Amino acid sequence: MSRPNRLRYAARLNAFKVKGGTVADMIAGAGRVGGLSAADLNYPDHFAAHDPGTLSGLLTDQGLALNGLAMRYYTEDGFRLGAFTHPDPATRRAAIDLTRRGIDACAAMGGSQMTLWMGQDGFDYSFQADYARMWDNTVAAIAEVADHNPTIDIAVEYKPNEPRAHALMPDLATTLLALDEVARPNTGVTLDFAHMLYAGEMPAKAAMLAARKSRILGLHLNDGYGKRDDGLIAGSVHPVQTVELLVAMARSGYAGVIYFDTFPDHSGIDPVAEARANIRLTDRMLDLAHRLADDPALAAAQSRQDAVAATALVMAALLGE
Amino acid sequence: MSRPNRLRYAARLNAFKVKGGTVADMIAGAGRVGGLSAADLNYPDHFAAHDPGTLSGLLTDQGLALNGLAMRYYTEDGFRLGAFTHPDPATRRAAIDLTRRGIDACAAMGGSQMTLWMGQDGFDYSFQADYARMWDNTVAAIAEVADHNPTIDIAVEYKPNEPRAHALMPDLATTLLALDEVARPNTGVTLDFAHMLYAGEMPAKAAMLAARKSRILGLHLNDGYGKRDDGLIAGSVHPVQTVELLVAMARSGYAGVIYFDTFPDHSGIDPVAEARANIRLTDRMLDLAHRLADDPALAAAQSRQDAVAATALVMAALLGE
Amino acid sequence: MSRPNRLRYAARLNAFKVKGGTVADMIAGAGRVGGLSAADLNYPDHFAAHDPGTLSGLLTDQGLALNGLAMRYYTEDGFRLGAFTHPDPATRRAAIDLTRRGIDACAAMGGSQMTLWMGQDGFDYSFQADYARMWDNTVAAIAEVADHNPTIDIAVEYKPNEPRAHALMPDLATTLLALDEVARPNTGVTLDFAHMLYAGEMPAKAAMLAARKSRILGLHLNDGYGKRDDGLIAGSVHPVQTVELLVAMARSGYAGVIYFDTFPDHSGIDPVAEARANIRLTDRMLDLAHRLADDPALAAAQSRQDAVAATALVMAALLGE
């Protein structure tokens, strides 16, 4: 496998939030990191203080390309019980229309994709929800926003729970079933490592399925303990599974951005130093992935499902002989 | 909703195993329960001491109809590294041929379905497995066994892990993706309550998806703590989620057997008394499900996703006012 | 067992928060419920707008007795990396002094206990923390705040994680080890049902250990799916384990408040209706607990560890025959 063109890195802008500051300060923070070349903006909140043109200029000033936008359906906007699945048709309509405006903003800034994390679309109690209606509403809403602008890709980011006790789209396979019904070419998935872990998935296997059944439009790296969305530095807990995922991404032909979806702000960590640690570790893990993807001895071990030989090769590459 | 015809109950025959006994003793044990009307046999182990004709006679003597057969791919038969996914094509062929012989035995006994729990088809380590090959082999194998006898239904029973650290078919949605590729009308899924819990699923939501995307061919009731396959008495830990699942099953038109997949033998519990407890509790939960399915106040609460109203109604039905 | 004097109920005041309102509005909301007779105030945030005397008056107006105060170590006060375990001694001192002022406020209002939830006292990464120093600092801090006013009980509320990936006091047994070192008679634990579930504990067993090794100073009822702090209506998911816990609490002689630590505000649920559902269900579960605690057949089944007989009795009491 020839080394893919260097993947671009992005980081979560809210990690750079400063008290009393605006998104301009966050973008400046991301710029200080030094190794980031792309950014995502949240819609609508990151557009509260600045128009799309101003935001484009702020990104350019910091050497950051716009990767895309990510929708946020905030409770203060009436989406606490759901966005695309809200029991009230008027609220569902508001969620779709807000997404369409977000897609317009994305297009206006020259972005190419909108990420949908439908965090409120879930349920907490048995007997609370009409699952079939919620499913149909979600499929129809994704189709409608995908049709709004066929040149903008719609990436669905799944997550098992939080804020709701159960999400309607908790894991990759459920998301693929929904996207199969949506049946629009400009749709796909965003894989988030920590979400995959606490969905009980083997990340590289999820990437294989995602690439075969749909399109991988985004990759969020981070790490955690497999119980919740810990938001730790990429590779800091599960380097082996992360490298295996990177091999699977390379095999899938992924050429998009690696976005560090980490939460240094939750634990009082300097976000600039933390982003640099993500970059340094991921550079190293990409090198390992590149090397392992081309290793005929590893391919031979896998072809006979030889766990000892495969593990010995991989761990020697990681830890040294 | 009119009450469906009374569902038949079956219990796991191995729960009735006695030291030095054969499957005849297990069938006699199931007969002693008094409320069971169907049974599943495992293939090939339950056919070791008796031929299909003899087994049919033993079941009839106890008033038990044959629900179907369930495949077991035992490690002593060479399937420790996998059955349909084994790296060696000869072993994969052996697994398929064994399944075909099982389907023949099922047909010879007048049974209508074969359950596949592909317990060894999984992986333990990162970099051990070629997930894409395993997937393709599994899809092809299910298609081949489905084609072997189109009058016998093939039910896939998923489970997150155990014996392997990760199963290839760990949850409902992944299984539905595979069955969509299999594309045979005589295929479907078997839902197991404890497996659903530790797959992180909301059982009633899984039943909705299963019924819409495939066919529900089997229902295994039991209970546990959502961490592993505990095999406890149905309803003993999660009565509310079990009743919600029974409502969803009724809405799906399920008219098959309720099979108690519980493990009294693991904890020194008398299996006859335990089976009676399963029956008594499930009778009561089916009554509750029947009542709740017809409750217009509950339907109204669900239509506005009103968790408090729905929970109040459901808990009053369960616990009394 | 004679029925204990009716336990008092309290609810989480923040559930009644209204936009732009103060704690006075929350207290008024709790008053509207109709079945609550006690309340906890958070320190320092609930004291931002009103002095202790005013707060006492507001509670009295709504017929609410002060159960106690609960400390909050907010990130904006510098506690993001820890309170009692913060690496900077000055911040640790600030946390202790804040707690002492909270205890003074509690005493001034006639309250009898201070609950410590040391949410920031944990760690996210391997190699980040000096566990021994954190442990020693925590033990010393609890001892110091316990000594500040020996007439005020100090209740430690443990929780596995969130906000930190790992809490220093994640479960009951760890908390008991720390309290044993603290060795102050005015210390004990607060049990939270959802925390117990996702700590992997059997709640009634935890209550047994807590009562034997320390003092149970508080009981938070709620429910969830055993993966995180879901904050659902008490008994709505795990009624059997909740009733078993209530039996254990009665046997321990607990005569304190039952506090509903639920999050209706997280899912757009009316907090007044939700609190009423908590009260109604808990009334019913206390009745069941009272009945089961006195049942000689259940005691006999337990004495031979007979799961089938015990489960049959309990489920008949819950679901009816």
Added chain:
Amino acid sequence: MSRPNRLRYAARLNAFKVKGGTVADMIAGAGRVGGLSAADLNYPDHFAAHDPGTLSGLLTDQGLALNGLAMRYYTEDGFRLGAFTHPDPATRRAAIDLTRRGIDACAAMGGSQMTLWMGQDGFDYSFQADYARMWDNTVAAIAEVADHNPTIDIAVEYKPNEPRAHALMPDLATTLLALDEVARPNTGVTLDFAHMLYAGEMPAKAAMLAARKSRILGLHLNDGYGKRDDGLIAGSVHPVQTVELLVAMARSGYAGVIYFDTFPDHSGIDPVAEARANIRLTDRMLDLAHRLADDPALAAAQSRQDAVAATALVMAALLGE
């Protein structure tokens, strides 16, 4: 920190089981590995075919020192409902007496410790168990077996569940509470990495507590996904947490055996090759632990709880710059 004397390695003998073979074949298998210098025998099953003298000779022939014995309370011996906690006093007595005979066999062979894994001592259902009686019986039984021969150390190995749905001794802190009541100097704990993971523990923190409150008598290395006892090669999933644990073990002064409690036999893996992989990886991880334990920059980062600096140092040591 000066490098401790090289720790000895042992492996699980049952991993080397061959069909129709005896423990002599298992010992021969362990001998073929080449880097093992100690072994544990299970009592009573490994003593079925050979007396202690013969077993000693078999071990010596392979260059293996006896590390100790490990009790097994088998269901066929009547312990399915419990050993030290069985409801029948006669069965509890049988469990204690069996353990005493095991201790005698251990002493006769010159061994120094007996490991107790009380796998059947737990419960499956709410209301099944009298937790207080089970606790008291367990404390008394451990005290009695500890008193049987004060020169033999008694190591308690905790595990969250399996075979029972809940173990009485599920985690370190609960075990320490029990050992505190036992109050015998010749007692302590055995730490098992995979058990710690699925108990939700941070292994290095558990080691700190174990060393402060009791004695660490054994260390079982392996790995897994934090959901069950996967029995994978040490370091293959969680190398960072394993190295942190090894640093904590070194700081505690641990000079015992590292026992690889892995299950190659469960997944058709050659146990000799697997044991060699465990040794190679653990050698490398011990080197890393030795280097990190002495690193003043890491100590400085920890003293200010600086996760980014600590993680950067650790990951550079693991993965290279």
